[in-house]
Amino acid sequence: MQKIGVFVCHCGTNIAATVDVKAVAEALGREPSVVVSQDYTYMCSESGQNLIKDSIRDYGLTGVVICSCSPRMHENTFRKAAAQAGLNPYMVEIANIREQCSWIHKDKAEATEKAIILGRAAIAKVQLNTPLIAGESSVTKRALVIGGGIAGIQTALDIAEAGFPVDIVEQKPTIGGKMAQLDKTFPTLDCSACILTPKMVECAQNENIRILSYSEVESVSGFVGNFTVKIRRKARYVDETKCTGCGLCTEKCPVKKVPNEFNLGMDNRRAIYIPFAQAVPKIAVIDADYCNMLKNGKCGVCSKVCTAGAVDYKQTDTFVEEKYGAIVAATGYEISDVSRYDEYAYSQSKDVITSLEFERLTNAAGPTGGTLLRPSDGKHPHTIVFIQCVGSRCTPEKGKPYCSKICCMYTAKHAMLTREKYPDTDVYVFYIDVRTPGKNFDEFYRRAVEEFGVHYIKGAVGKVAPRADGTLEVQASDLIMNEQLHISADLVVLAAAIEPSKSARSLATLLTASMDTNDFFTEAHPKLRPVESPTAGVFLSGMCQGPKDIPETVSQASACAAKVIGLLSKNKLTGNPCVAHSDELMCNGCSNCANVCPYGAITYSDKEFRMPDRTTKTRRVAWVNPAVCQGCGACTVACPSGAMDLSGFSNSQIMAEVDAICK
């Protein structure tokens, strides 16, 4: 038999003005099991809490009901007070008689009656409460960062600086990501490589950071603080420990016509290659799709010229398994496919390029050595048309519904730099809106227009038609002048929509992290927890969460690192005790619960049961990992045998509340 104490709060006049608190305390005092029922002006005040604590000690209370404001306000306050008086904090229930009663009703008699019913429901529930103890689990003090772009690099560096070991898994042969491909960065115009490469080198030199390049996450198991991750290290056919990165093999390799992905296929590399000069790690890798030796066993030139003896044609994929306390997704973005937009003739003309290709064409390490030349004939373009929002801000059928955020600024940068370097070039930018929120962003855009004379035209491009003379006819409308334009362009640059990395979706499945409809990772709270995923222990860094520029990416990466450091600094993690649990005797192992669990908290094991005839029988039963379960209760409803129940919100507790309300 429970001994329940009821405490009715006046909340000054917030409750007392419309609810007769004395009548409520008196009525609830007559409920079965209630041994004490009192009212007080402010229960949350220190004297109010002392009243509760004293009553718990004096009457030996086993359950407490507080009729006050919303549990979202003071549930923790009262739970702590109960714990201080030696009562399990989960033996406290709150009847919300302020937000959901006194504040919305004017008739005192009605409000008082409702407050009594809500109090009764809370009493009915607390009768069935059981003391709950939050479980503890250990924390593996090592972090995994998936993705080695600027987001992953910054997160890893910050975590490493706090003294925790970090592994970076990068699917490409080098870290650096998209930022390594950029030429200049807006709005300061500093050289992208010059600010990125020192950070890449720092990663390589930091003793707390291990770079697993040319690797992919194969599987993830475990839960916050205790993840086990299997990583596939793809065969490079070059021994990482021996290769010195001298590059001799990449000069001697006879296979010369392999599209160079670093320059987006605009020039060629060899079958054995180092992605770019500042690659980290600077280790050669053999492209198995093109290597003659790997394809038909005839060649072996690289092996012969390698003085370090690093080439190993027999290398195979290997697997690394490691434990981590936290996982950071920093998978970045890709440029969406613009060839689907026939009107822009991307697949018909070499002179229609994406902005990232333009970036490579103006980069000193790019295919043209930094001179802006048309990809088709290598001539200097005299008229360049930039088209904004290609695939962004579209209907879902046509493209992405969101704004890609960075295009307005990088196009202003491209236009400005072109006019600066080649003043004889006419530059047109077709836009829907120019969006420049950010420090020094609008000043930058206005410089492009006012100082550099870039022609900004509000309007849409209807068609880009390649002509026989090699020029491109751009048919567009100028919405402000209300006229049709026909521009003869030498080069058309498309600001293609950015989209999440193709690998992000499968990674989200491995991590049980959720994604939005555009395949960006979802945050735990859009405003208050922007760098955490709803899955405990999984954090988000950079573009994988949504479009952002470099400064935002770096800030988010550091914020993410702070959250990871906070987690790894703990020795023990306290869980939420209101989690599901399965009654092994009733469970029939059907997997319905595991199928609906969004966290993968439910596993199965064979268990031996003793039968009445003293034989044993092995049955498959569910087990809920309390450290992973977040307590949503989806499984409790899915369970056909009623074996699954949720502590704190059990079937019997909710039904007792229903009964009390309907009485």
Add this chain to the structure above:
Amino acid sequence: MQVKEATGFVPTIVAFCCNWCSYAGADLSGTNRLSYPANVKIIRVPCSCRVNPIFFLRAFQRGADGVILCGCHPGDCHYTTGNYYTRRRMTLLFSMLDYLGIERNRTRVEWVSAAEGQKFAETMRSFAEEIAALGPNRRLADLRCRKDAEEAGITDERGSGDAV
């Protein structure tokens, strides 16, 4: 301002609200002093997917006249997918209740976010009016569960053969 008909019928309405969106929405309507009928009583659940269809039946058995379930908007569930399960389960439950001859309007699922205090109050108002217009729930109410059945003038209709 309970909704009363001339007969003095005050319906009993149970509202299940998920902790993260709708319960917070209900709190917000309180903070903004947006009134709704006092005969709506809220039960807090962690997620709308915690609500077993049995809870609806239990409420009706115990004499509730209307039951409403509120959760986060689809796609906004704190637990990612909980309200999708809710949506499917409740669709099934409601079609079953329909089949049993229980008025469809006695049950409802609404998505109310933590920011929609106004919507919460409006929803509760319209639901309470609808239930008041429907009159008492007699088909599913179990008279054995009601001490005051006779006083309230509720008689058992189920033997009378009008269940079709």
